[in-house]
Amino acid sequence: MTKQNVVPAEAVAAITAAATVASSSPLYPYPPPRSFQKKYVSQLDFAGGMIGTWVESMKASSPTHTKAVPAIGAPVDEQSAAWIMRYPSALTKFEQITSASKGKQIVMFLDYDGTLSPIVEDPDSAFMTDAMRAAVRNVARYFPTAIVTGRCLEKVIDFVGLTELYYAGSHGMDIKGPAKPRHTKAKAKSVLFQPAREFLPMIDGVYKSLLERTKSTAGAKVENNKFCVSVHFRCVEEKSWGALIEQVRSVLKEYPKLRLTQGRKVLEIRPTIKWDKGKALEFLLESLGFADCKDVMPVYIGDDRTDEDAFKVLRDRGQGLGILVSKFPKETNATYSLQEPTEVKDFLVRLVEWKRPTMKSRSKV
Numbered sequence: 001m002t003k004q005n006v007v008p009a010e011a012v013a014a015i016t017a018a019a020t021v022a023s024s025s026p027l028y029p030y031p032p033p034r035s036f037q038k039k040y041v042s043q044l045d046f047a048g049g050m051i052g053t054w055v056e057s058m059k060a061s062s063p064t065h066t067k068a069v070p071a072i073g074a075p076v077d078e079q080s081a082a083w084i085m086r087y088p089s090a091l092t093k094f095e096q097i098t099s100a101s102k103g104k105q106i107v108m109f110l111d112y113d114g115t116l117s118p119i120v121e122d123p124d125s126a127f128m129t130d131a132m133r134a135a136v137r138n139v140a141r142y143f144p145t146a147i148v149t150g151r152c153l154e155k156v157i158d159f160v161g162l163t164e165l166y167y168a169g170s171h172g173m174d175i176k177g178p179a180k181p182r183h184t185k186a187k188a189k190s191v192l193f194q195p196a197r198e199f200l201p202m203i204d205g206v207y208k209s210l211l212e213r214t215k216s217t218a219g220a221k222v223e224n225n226k227f228c229v230s231v232h233f234r235c236v237e238e239k240s241w242g243a244l245i246e247q248v249r250s251v252l253k254e255y256p257k258l259r260l261t262q263g264r265k266v267l268e269i270r271p272t273i274k275w276d277k278g279k280a281l282e283f284l285l286e287s288l289g290f291a292d293c294k295d296v297m298p299v300y301i302g303d304d305r306t307d308e309d310a311f312k313v314l315r316d317r318g319q320g321l322g323i324l325v326s327k328f329p330k331e332t333n334a335t336y337s338l339q340e341p342t343e344v345k346d347f348l349v350r351l352v353e354w355k356r357p358t359m360k361s362r363s364k365v
């Protein structure tokens with residue numbers, strides 16, 4: 001797990017300060033400022049006085065006043081225009097993306113919630129549409145494709161329903177490949193990797209304790225994601241967020257080997273190992289035989305803080321590109337943006353349409 005997902009006390013203070021600025025700025029702090037990312041890798045600072053700052057962090061990551069980026073063709077205000085110049089739409093820059101991929105194998109990495117499925121109140125009802133499923137299926141015919149998610153493997157495979165994909169569940173801590181890999185350069189073998197296996201009994205224990213401890217908070221939902229646990233506060237009244245974080249704190253103080261990070265109206269509890277979606281991306285590229293390969297172009301599409309780890313890996317490698325799914329201007333390590341899952345679907349469909357004639361004309365040569 002990298003530093004940028006951890007939201008320790010001092011970073012939270014910075015977030016709070018930045019959030020004040022955010023009322024006059026189009027950007028809300030996401031991820032926390034870099035100066036605060038380095039120091040805190042695994043500690044969970046939950047001293048009594050920090051509850052308030054956690055609540056501030058929860059508010060800062062759930063903005064309600066930020067202006068949405070206007071849809072393509074709609075009038076654009078100055079601030080959104082500056083953001084969209086910096087992170088242009090992957091649809092309007094489609095040709096730029098495809099020409100960058102000339103001579104290279106695209107490998108597609110897709111986050112699930114907020115990327116393939118719209119964000120909904122009930123995590124068990126976050127279904128993807130049939131049209132999205134068809135788009136992902138078609139993409140996987142032409143490019144090796146992996147779903148990289150905070151969800152547990154079983155649930156996301158159930159939601160997606162495509163056996164031909166690679167899956168990295170539990171924020172990359174549970175990786176599984178298709179039974180019959182199609183595109184791999186490496187000798188075909190099924191991939192299975194679980195770097196946090198030893199944490200399974202601990203995660204089970206913390207899940208049960210969190211279920212018990214948070215049951216008095218109306219709307220709170222605890223989800224067991226096998227190698228990590230999510231505590232959802234989307235349906236918790238804001239006035240109860242402090243009580244909820246205190247309940248989570250009281251459980252986690254018994255588990256120094258676990259840490260707390262934050263996603264979209266969700267608190268995520270996971271092992272302190274240095275493993276994240278970025279590491280999962282690198283692992284999968286290696287498994288596919290593209291470890292030190294120059295002619296590969298990984299494309300990662302995601303909407304959440306945890307996806308920033310993968311965007312950053314691509315930036316640091318100087319290879320491939322990240323596409324942030326967001327209706328709101330955010331700081332990001334991605335290169336391009338898309339506003340919502342329907343635009344993700346449109347992008348995937350265009351990619352297949354672009355690849356299909358290329359494949360046909362090649363086969364005639």
Ligand SMILES: O=P(O)(O)OC[C@H]1O[C@H](O[C@H]2O[C@H](CO)[C@@H](O)[C@H](O)[C@H]2O)[C@H](O)[C@@H](O)[C@@H]1O
Pocket residue numbers: 111112113114118119120121122123124126148149150151223225230232234263264265266268304306
């Ligand atoms: O890595 P992801 O695939 O983006 O998973 C991150 C979390 O996604 C889910 O929660 C989010 O989506 C829910 C359904 O739309 C929504 O109700 C919730 O507020 C969001 O945070 C999932 O339920 C979590 O376990 C994942 O950690």
